[in-house]
Amino acid sequence: MKKENRKSAKEFTEECTALLSSVADALYAIGGKWKLMIIIAMARGNKRFTELQKQVTGISARVLSSELKELELNGFIVKKVSVGYPVTIEYELLPYSHTLEEVVGALSRWGIQHRDKIRRDMTSAGPSEKPNKLPKVK
Amino acid sequence: MKKENRKSAKEFTEECTALLSSVADALYAIGGKWKLMIIIAMARGNKRFTELQKQVTGISARVLSSELKELELNGFIVKKVSVGYPVTIEYELLPYSHTLEEVVGALSRWGIQHRDKIRRDMTSAGPSEKPNKLPKVK
DNA sequence: CGGCATCCAAATAGATACTG
DNA sequence: CAGTATCTATTTGGATGCCG
Numbered sequence: 001m002k003k004e005n006r007k008s009a010k011e012f013t014e015e016c017t018a019l020l021s022s023v024a025d026a027l028y029a030i031g032g033k034w035k036l037m038i039i040i041a042m043a044r045g046n047k048r049f050t051e052l053q054k055q056v057t058g059i060s061a062r063v064l065s066s067e068l069k070e071l072e073l074n075g076f077i078v079k080k081v082s083v084g085y086p087v088t089i090e091y092e093l094l095p096y097s098h099t100l101e102e103v104v105g106a107l108s109r110w111g112i113q114h115r116d117k118i119r120r121d122m123t124s125a126g127p128s129e130k131p132n133k134l135p136k137v138k
Numbered sequence: 139m140k141k142e143n144r145k146s147a148k149e150f151t152e153e154c155t156a157l158l159s160s161v162a163d164a165l166y167a168i169g170g171k172w173k174l175m176i177i178i179a180m181a182r183g184n185k186r187f188t189e190l191q192k193q194v195t196g197i198s199a200r201v202l203s204s205e206l207k208e209l210e211l212n213g214f215i216v217k218k219v220s221v222g223y224p225v226t227i228e229y230e231l232l233p234y235s236h237t238l239e240e241v242v243g244a245l246s247r248w249g250i251q252h253r254d255k256i257r258r259d260m261t262s263a264g265p266s267e268k269p270n271k272l273p274k275v276k
Numbered sequence: 277c278g279g280c281a282t283c284c285a286a287a288t289a290g291a292t293a294c295t296g
Numbered sequence: 297c298a299g300t301a302t303c304t305a306t307t308t309g310g311a312t313g314c315c316g
Contacts, residue, residue, distance in 0.1 A: 012182075013182060013183070016178060016179075016181055016182035016183075017182070018246075019178050019181075019242065019246050020175065020178050020179060020182070020193070020194075021249075022245075022246040022247075022249035022250045022253070023174055023175065023178060023242060023245045023246050023249055024175060024249070025249035025250075025252060025253050026245040026246070026248050026249030026252060027171065027174065027175075027245070027249075029249075029252055030248075031169070031170075031171065032169075033165065033169065036161055036165065037158065037161065037162060037165075040154060040157050040158050040161060041154075041158060043154055043157075044150075044151060044154035044155070044158070045150075045151065045154075048277085048278090049277075049278050049279075050277070050278080055158070056158075060309065060310060060311090061278085061279075062279090062280085062309070062310075062311095063308085063309070063310090065278080065279060065280080075255075075259075086277075087277085087278090087316090088277085088278095089277080089278060089279090096255075099248065099251065099252075100248065102244045102247070102248065103241075103244045103245055103248050104157065104161060105244070106240045106241045106243070106244040106245075107160075107161045107164040107165070107241055107244075108156075108157050108160040108161050108164070109160075109240065110164050110168075110237065110238065110240065110241050111159075111160035111161055111162070111163035111164030111165075111167075112160045112163075113237065114163060114164060114167055114237075115160070115163050117213075117234075121213075186297080186298085187297075187298050187299070188297065188298075198289070198290060198291085199298080199299070199300090200289075200290080200291095200299090200300085200301095201288085201289065201290090202299095203298085203299060203300080224297075225296095225297085225298090226297085226298095227297080227298060227299090
């Protein structure tokens with residue numbers, strides 16, 4: 001992605017190959033529709049299963065359940081079960097989740113500017129013109 | 139995600155709500171297994187369909203084809219068809235793709251450190267101990 | 277409330293064959 | 297080479313019911 005032409009073509013190619021594999025690794029761990037969303041919702045203070053399901057719009061209990069398990073296995077969160085009555089179950093972010101701050105920040109900034117771009121594109125194209133040319137923007 | 143306690147709880151909650159929606163928007167546009175990978179491969183200089191399919195390991199022609207179409211619709215790339223003989227088809231990154239550099243950089247850095255963490259976890263746990271406790275790491 | 281099990285529908289993706 | 301079409305296999309997800 002970087003484009004400093006001081007570098008040889010070979011160096012540049014190698015750099016991109018490394019990018020390809022490290023980004024693939026990242027996507028493998030935190031890719032998918034939900035993982036980041038759940039972590040953000042938890043950062044917001046939501047700890048209970050039902051709270052999370054309300055926050056993360058569109059997720060079903062079944063999927064939330066399995067995503068939480070994966071997040072736990074991968075060391076992002078812990079599940080805490082109280083011994084009192086009634087038993088309450090809370091999920092908490094582990095420190096490792098905070099290593100994602102940079103990624104979340106970058107995605108958020110890009111998401112904001114992308115949303116703006118889409119809006120500009122739609123209005124500049126005028127209403128009812130090529131309505132089929134701007135997909136994937138909810 | 140940020141944790142500056144100068145902010146009121148209300149401000150913090152609002153901040154996280156905004157995060158949730160902007161990250162959702164970003165994931166909606168560039169989420170999924172392939173889009174970022176294809177863009178990175180193209181940054182590496184790959185422009186032809188078959189080249190891309192070789193670079194982006196695991197993608198099928200059918201999926202690559204449809205992903206390229208979406209990337210084109212969303213303004214990340216252009217498809218250029220030469221008029222010569224034989225007809226050659228090349229895909230090129232548009233400037234808008236470069237707005238993703240920050241995201242790609244963050245993901246790449248995180249991917250690298252995550253890979254290291256996984257390796258440490260595996261070796262410190264010792265071989266053949268809880269081999270079922272570290273999933274999702276290819 | 278916080279799940280898991282089951283069943284079923286829908287979306288996604290691979291394989292293969294075929295075309296300009 | 298650069299795809300498309302078709303069929304099928306796999307994955308994914310929703311709905312429901314049950315249980316501690």
